[in-house]
Each structure stands twice: as C-alpha cells, then as structure tokens.
Amino acid sequence: MLIDTKLAPLRKGLLEFVVLRIVGGDQVYVPDILKRLAGTEFATQEGTLYPLLSKLRREQLVDYEWRESELGPPRKYYRLTESGLQQLAQLDEYWQRINHTLARLGPVQTGSSFS
Amino acid sequence: MKRISITVCLNRSTVQLDEASFVRLETYLVEAARTLALNPDRHEILADLEQAIADRCLQRLPAGQTVVSLIVLETVLAEVGEVRDTVSDSNEPRVEYIPRDTQSPTKRLEQLNEGAILSGICAGIARYFEIDVIWVRIVMVILTVLSGFTAVLIYALLMLLIPIAPIRVGSPSLGKVPAKLREATAYVRSFFEPAKT
Numbered sequence: 574m575l576i577d578t579k580l581a582p583l584r585k586g587l588l589e590f591v592v593l594r595i596v597g598g599d600q601v602y603v604p605d606i607l608k609r610l611a612g613t614e615f616a617t618q619e620g621t622l623y624p625l626l627s628k629l630r631r632e633q634l635v636d637y638e639w640r641e642s643e644l645g646p647p648r649k650y651y652r653l654t655e656s657g658l659q660q661l662a663q664l665d666e667y668w669q670r671i672n673h674t675l676a677r678l679g680p681v682q683t684g685s686s687f688s
Numbered sequence: 689m690k691r692i693s694i695t696v697c698l699n700r701s702t703v704q705l706d707e708a709s710f711v712r713l714e715t716y717l718v719e720a721a722r723t724l725a726l727n728p729d730r731h732e733i734l735a736d737l738e739q740a741i742a743d744r745c746l747q748r749l750p751a752g753q754t755v756v757s758l759i760v761l762e763t764v765l766a767e768v769g770e771v772r773d774t775v776s777d778s779n780e781p782r783v784e785y786i787p788r789d790t791q792s793p794t795k796r797l798e799q800l801n802e803g804a805i806l807s808g809i810c811a812g813i814a815r816y817f818e819i820d821v822i823w824v825r826i827v828m829v830i831l832t833v834l835s836g837f838t839a840v841l842i843y844a845l846l847m848l849l850i851p852i853a854p855i856r857v858g859s860p861s862l863g864k865v866p867a868k869l870r871e872a873t874a875y876v877r878s879f880f881e882p883a884k885t
Contacts, residue, residue, distance in 0.1 A: 603736070603740070617769075618767065618768055618769025619736070619737060619740040619767075619768045619769060620720075620737065620768050620769035620770050620771040620772060621769060621771075621772045623733045623736045623737055623740075624724065624727065624729075624733055624771065624772065624773050624774050625774055627727070627729040627732060627733050628729075628774045630729075631728065631729065645700075645701065645743065645746075646699070646700035646701060646739065647700075649736075
C-alpha cells in the first residue's frame with residue numbers, strides 16, 4: 574500500500590509524542606500504555622516501547638517508581654518529569670501550529686476533482 | 689530420553705519451558721541483545737523484556753499446565769514484538785553482520801577501497817592479518833615519520849602491486865569516505881580520552 578509507506582514514518586515519529594501524552598495523563602505501567610494504544614493508529618509492542626521509554630528516561634523526560642503488585646513482581650510506574658511536562662507542552666503547541674498551517678494552506682475536499 | 693522442562697529465571701519470575709521453547713527464547717533474547725548492543729540501557733531493557741515475556745507466558749498457560757510450550761511462547765513473542773532500538777535506528781546505515789570466515793574464502797592481500805582513506809592498502813593488510821585497520825595505520829604513520837617518508841614510496845609501490853578488491857554490492861561509495869575518516873579519528877581519539885561511564 575503506497576499510502577501506508579508514507580504514513581508509517583509519520584506514525585513512528587509521533588509515537589514519542591503520544592507516549593508522553595499518555596504518561597502525562599496519569600502514572601502508568603507498560604501494559605496500561607499498550608492497552609491505551611491498542612486499536613489506535615499507534616498500537617505498539619513491548620519490543621518497541623521499552624527501548625523508547627528508556628530513551629525518554631535518559632533524556633530525563635520521564636521517570637519511574639517501583640510499586641508492589643498483588644499479582645506478581647513489583648511494577649515500574651512511569652510519570653513525566655518537570656522537563657517532560659515542558660516538552661509535552663511544547664510539542665502540543667507545535668502540533669497546534671502544524672494544524673493551523675495545514676488549514677491555512679488549503680482546503681481539504683475529499684472526493685473533489687480539478688475539473 | 690527427553691528433557692521435560694527447563695526452569696529459567698526471567699528477570700524476577702521463574703518460568704518452566706520445554707526444550708523447543710527454551711531454544712526459541714534463547715534465540716529471541718540473543719537477537720534482542722544484538723539489536724541493543726549500542727544502547728546504554730540494554731541491561732535494563734532486556735530485564736524489562738524478560739519480565740514482559742514471563743508475565744505473558746504465565747497468563748497464557750492453559751489451566752493445569754506448568755510448562756510453556758513452543759506454541760504458547762510463539763504467541764507471546766509475537767505480542768511482545770521484535771526489539772526495535774531507538775539508538776541504532778538513527779540515520780546511520782545498518783552494518784550488516786558478516787561472519788568473519790565468509791568474508792574472503794581464500795585469503796588474499798588486496799586493496800580494499802571500501803572504508804579506505806587513501807587506497808585501502810592499510811585496510812587490505814589489516815584484513816589479511818585479521819587485525820584492526822587502526823593498528824596498521826598507526827604503524828604506517830610511525831614508519832613514515834621514522835623512515836623520512838620512504839614509507840610513502842613503499843605505499844605508492846604497494847598501490848601498484850596489490851590487486852584491487854572487487855567492490856561488493858552495497859559497499860559504501862567514495863562519498864562515504866569522509867564519514868569513515870571521522871570515525872577513524874574518533875576511534876584514535878578514544879584512546880587518549882578517559883573512558884566515559
């Protein structure tokens with residue numbers, strides 16, 4: 574599918590933004606994040622998410638704390654740091670700007686032709 | 689005789705695997721470790737992945753069963769997904785892993801133009817003796833200084849005498865040489881800088 578080869582990098586680039594949003598909403602552990610993303614365009618897997626979260630942690634945008642679980646071993650709960658919150662705000666603002674730009678540059682008319 | 693189960697420790701959980709699933713999981717984890725080789729947090733990520741695999745295996749075990757079969761494990765690994773690293777996922781071209789013994793079936797002294805600074809004499813010598821090219825280059829520089837540039841003449845002579853290796857498909861073009869040069873100088877520099885932790 575041609576369209577998907579164009580959309581895939583877009584989704585990939587936005588995944589970090591999306592994960593920051595989820596972590597910013599509440600303290601979450603990885604299965605929560607996967608569940609929130611499942612069924613959306615950004616559905617992903619542990620194999621992708623853990624390396625991404627560790628990168629975000631190296632950049633000091635997220636941090637985690639261990640919490641005991643009744644069902645098994647302790648779990649890592651992720652949350653945004655102060656600079657994570659700031660970056661999320663910047664990303665949100667940038668996203669708004671892109672949306673405005675897109676709207677300003679031209680109307681989207683599905684099914685229209687140039688005749 | 690057949691081993692019925694192998695008990696493995698996956699991060700903080702203990703899981704029983706049968707022979708086939710043990711082999712499969714080992715392959716997956718080795719592959720994951722290779723993908724994450726450049727990642728500073730690889731140990732933590734691998735521990736997280738082990739835990740995710742253990743949790744999912746225990747969830748998916750059919751009632752009454754204690755040993756994870758290959759079918760269950762395959763389902764779990766498909767859910768966890770292939771490891772994709774954000775570090776080595778950069779714009780750098782992926783380095784193909786080529787086992788040493790398949791690189792050149794017969795040992796020949798050749799000029800290796802790929803990855804060469806000048807003509808690939810040093811790279812060719814390095815491959816022939818199976819040592820890192822940087823050592824050959826260092827020796828070359830020392831010889832050049834000590835011999836009052838006679839070594840340069842020898843280099844030129846070798847350029848004429850040693851055959852040029854055929855360029856393999858997908859080998860970097862000459863345009864990539866500056867990047868290689870940067871890499872080489874960074875490598876040399878790393879010897880003189882204290883190790884970063």
